[in-house]
Amino acid sequence: MTASWIDDKTIVFVTGAASGIGRAQAEAFLAEGAQVFGVDCQSFPDTLLAQPRFFGTCCDLAVEENCLAAVQACVTHFGGMTILLNTAGKLDGYHTIAETTSMEWEEIFQTNVSSMFYLTKEILPLMQANGGGTIINMASIAGMVAGGGGIAYTTAKHAIVGFTKQLALDVADQGISVKGIAPGAIQTPMNAADFAGDGKMAQWVAEETPVKRWAQPEEVAALTLFLTSPQASYLQGAIVPIDGGWTLK
Numbered sequence: 001m002t003a004s005w006i007d008d009k010t011i012v013f014v015t016g017a018a019s020g021i022g023r024a025q026a027e028a029f030l031a032e033g034a035q036v037f038g039v040d041c042q043s044f045p046d047t048l049l050a051q052p053r054f055f056g057t058c059c060d061l062a063v064e065e066n067c068l069a070a071v072q073a074c075v076t077h078f079g080g081m082t083i084l085l086n087t088a089g090k091l092d093g094y095h096t097i098a099e100t101t102s103m104e105w106e107e108i109f110q111t112n113v114s115s116m117f118y119l120t121k122e123i124l125p126l127m128q129a130n131g132g133g134t135i136i137n138m139a140s141i142a143g144m145v146a147g148g149g150g151i152a153y154t155t156a157k158h159a160i161v162g163f164t165k166q167l168a169l170d171v172a173d174q175g176i177s178v179k180g181i182a183p184g185a186i187q188t189p190m191n192a193a194d195f196a197g198d199g200k201m202a203q204w205v206a207e208e209t210p211v212k213r214w215a216q217p218e219e220v221a222a223l224t225l226f227l228t229s230p231q232a233s234y235l236q237g238a239i240v241p242i243d244g245g246w247t248l249k
Contacts, residue, residue: 003032003225008053010034013074013081013123015061015115016088018042020188021138024217025085025224030054032225037074037081040088061088061115062107071122080130083228084123086116087138091190095150108152113159120167124176132175134228137164139180141243148184161239168237179227179235184243187214210245 012029016022017038023045026036030051038044038056048054055077059066074081090111092104116137127133142148143157161180168178185191185205194201206213223242226232241247 003229005230006032006034008033008035010083011074011078011081012036012083012085013039013071013119014085014087015039015119016138017048017056018044018058020190021183021186021217021220022085022087023048024221025087026054028218028221028225029083034083035078037070037078039070061119062110064114064118067115067118068122071119071126075126080126081123082127082130082133084120084127084133084135085138085224086119086136088112088115089138089140089190090153092150092153095152097151100150100152105152108156109159112153112156113163116160116163124171127176128171128174132177134177135167135179136224136227137178137180139164139182139239141182141184141241141246143180144182144239144241144247164239165237172236177228177233177235178237179232180239181220181223181227182239182241182243182247183215183220184241184246185209185214186217186220186242188217208246209243210248213244215242215244 012034014022014026017026018040026038030036030053035053040058041060043058044056057070057073059070061067090108092108137160139160140148140157142154143161146154164178164180220242
């Protein structure tokens with residue numbers, strides 16, 4: 001995919017950029033000529049660090065001060081940002097309410113939801129001052145139906161869907177495009193446990209998915225490129241599933 005609207009003035013702030021979907025998004029925008037600022041709690045792969053248009057910082061986004069510092073680092077290094085990709089997230093082991101501790105509940109919400117609030121609240125005024133921008137929030141099929149996670153993860157992803165829709169409504173007349181992506185079974189390090197051992201869990205998930213396979217993170221990155229393009233500017237507040245038909249059932 002060639003995104004002719006992207007150039008070196010396109011500055012992308014992406015969370016969870018060290019692996020999985022976030023890494024694929026970072027690499028896709030770099031390949032199109034954008035400047036990319038990555039944030040993750042783990043170290044970045046050498047392939048990203050070797051890119052002259054990539055700069056990253058390692059921190060825990062569950063902490064508000066870290067989010068604010070990351071935004072400031074991006075502004076200092078690149079001068080601002082035009083696209084925010086709120087991609088970082090954490091699973092909860094499919095724990096039921098009986099299995100979920102109050103600590104796990106808070107951790108899942110801080111990582112998946114609060115970090116998104118902190119970053120967006122800090123970045124939104126910068127976009128408004130610049131005349132517009134694009135925000136893509138990573139939801140999940142767990143934000144649309146039950147069964148895609150445990151009680152904490154499913155609730156958090158539903159919250160992200162609501163956050164995305166309300167934000168989209170609030171800024172719709174300000175030149176700021178807001179959308180969500182709802183992935184299904186994507187083969188990333190976050191889902192490595194499903195492939196462990198004999199991989200029967202991964203096989204079961206593939207069989208339960210109507211198209212009978214897992215997707216790769218690059219497929220989500222390709223969708224992200226489209227959703228941040230001018231051609232998708234009328235999709236305000238949309239939550240776009242990329243789930244192989246899972247939510248059709």
